[in-house]
Amino acid sequence: MSHPPLIEFRQVSKIYGRGEAEIRALNGVDLKIEAHEFVAIMGPSGSGKSTTMNIIGCLDVPSKGEYLFQGIPTSGFGRNQLTLLRRHMLGFVFQGFNLLPRTSAMENVELPLVYRGMEAGERRKLAREALARVGLSGRENHTTQELSGGQQQRVAIARAIVTSPAVLLADEPTGNLDTKTSMEIMDLMTSLNRDQGITVIMVTHENDIAAYARRIIRFVDGRMDSDQPNPGKEAIHAL
Secondary structure, rough: OOOOOEEEEEEEEEOOOOOOEEEEEEEEEEEEEEEEEEEEEEEEEEEHHHHHHHHHOOOOEEEEEEEEEEEOHHHOOHHHHHHHHHHHHHEEEEOOOOOOOOOHHHHHHHHHHHHOOOOHHHHHHHHHHHHHHHHOOOOOOOOOHOOOOHHHHHHHHHHHHHEEEEEEEEEEEEEEOOHHHHHHHHHHHHHHHHHOOOOEEEEOOHHHOOOOOEEEEEHHHHHHHHOEHHHHHHHHHHH
């Protein structure tokens, strides 16, 4: 018996405003993403890529159509159920890092576990392990001001994966980083996908960053314009 897609849109539309002020951010989108994929979502400003990411991340809901997670329609979920889905199944990485200032790397990574009500000793253990996985052993007690931009993004990734999410949602994860650091972050995300099986869905406007994905989806005017595999990066994922 086949499993349903991890993520599925069925004729999803997102409409803002009414009448002449109506904006269709998404217009009847059908989309399937399987577990363990690495997908890049691209498109110009206003194309619908960020709206797609927000709906996948349960930060917004469709105006029409259906979003299914592991085959379960989310339209019947209340606010608490959507919060639990985000907390237990999804990890988020943002362009601006969104770390707490004057707070250690360890404390930042522990935060999602605090929301789960986890005991302090177990939180520290898992946070330390997550920081080690992103190459930051020995930096646990450094504050955000004591870390480089690349290290801050690694802390943000550690915070996103400390809960062992099924999906890592990355919104322009290299937008504030130089080229060398960007490549290091993308190598890390490739490793998380390849070695730990985390499904990675990334919004980016940079072709060289999207090239790390196994699949590239392009949006134009609220619709999927193309959906293509990226076989050229199989060598990276196989290393």
